[in-house]
Amino acid sequence: MEDMKRRSLILVAAAFGFAMLFAAVVIAGTTVEDVITFEPITGEGKYQDRTVTFSHKKHNEEYNIGCGECHHDENGKALTDLKVGDDVQKCIECHSKPGEVATDEKMKWRKERVSRKDQQKMSLEYHAEALHENCIECHKDYNKKNKTKDAPQACTQCHTE
C-alpha cells in the first residue's frame, strides 16, 4: 500500500515535470506581434521620424499569405513548413547592413561594371533593400493582377508617421 502511494506520487511528480518542460519549450519558441512596428535603424536619410506598421496577422490570415512568402532559411530557401511557435530569425540577422544602398556605393558599382546579378546580390545585404523587395514586389504584383491600389507601393503609404 505504502509502495503504491509512493509510486503514484512519483508519477504525479513526473507528469508535472513533463508539463513544465513542455511549457518551457512552447514559451521558448519565437512569438510574433499581430502588428509589427519597424523603427528606422540608420539614424540618417529619409523618414527618420517615421515608422512602418506591418500587420503580420492580417497578411497571414486575411490576405492568406503563407509563411514561406516572407521567411526563408540561410540559403534563401522558402520556409513553407513554418508553423506558429517555431523559432524565426529576424531579417536583419542575415540582411545585416542597415538602411538602403548609398548612392555613391551604387555609382561605384556601376563604374566598376559590377554585373546586374551581383549588384542585386550586394543590394540584398542591406536590410531596407531586402524588405522593400519583399514588401513592394508583392504589392505591385497584387495591384496589377487585381487592378487595384489597395496594397501600398508609395513611400509615405508605408512610412506613415
Ligand code: HEC
Ligand atoms: C507577408 C510577409 C510575412 C508572412 C506571410 C509571415 N511573416 Fe512572419 N514576419 C514577417 C516580418 C517582416 C517579420 C519581422 C521580422 C524582423 O523584425 O526582422 C516577421 C516576424 C515573425 C516572427 C517574430 C520574429 C522575431 O524574432 O521577432 C515570427 C515568430 C514569425 N514572423 C512567424 C511567422 C509564421 C509562423 C508565419 C506563417 C504562419 C509567418 N510569420 C508569416 C513577415 C511575414
Ligand code: HEC
Ligand atoms: C537565415 C538568413 C536569412 C534570413 C533570416 C532572412 N533572409 Fe532573406 N535571403 C537570405 C539569402 C541567403 C537570400 C538569397 C540571397 C541571394 O540570392 O543572393 C535571401 C534572399 C532574400 C530576398 C530576395 C529573393 C527573394 O526571395 O525574393 C528577399 C526579398 C529577402 N531575402 C527578404 C527577407 C526578409 C523580408 C526577411 C525577414 C522576414 C529575410 N529575408 C530573412 C537569407 C536570409
Ligand code: HEC
Ligand atoms: C506576398 C505578398 C505580400 C507581401 C510579401 C507583403 N504584403 Fe502587404 N499587402 C499584401 C496584400 C494582398 C495586401 C492587401 C490589399 C487589400 O487590402 O486588398 C497588403 C496590404 C498592406 C498594407 C495596407 C493594409 C494593411 O494590412 O495594413 C500595408 C501597410 C502593407 N501591406 C505593408 C506591408 C509591409 C511593410 C510588408 C513587408 C514587411 C508587406 N506588406 C509584405 C500583400 C503582401
Ligand code: HEC
Ligand atoms: C510596402 C511598404 C514600404 C514602401 C512602399 C516603402 N518602404 Fe521604405 N521601408 C519599409 C520597411 C518595412 C523598411 C525597414 C524598416 C526600417 O528600416 O525602418 C523600410 C526602410 C526604409 C529606409 C531605411 C530607414 C532606416 O534608417 O533604417 C529608407 C530610407 C526607406 N525605407 C525609404 C523608402 C522610400 C524612399 C520609399 C519610396 C520610394 C519607400 N521606402 C517605400 C517599407 C516600405
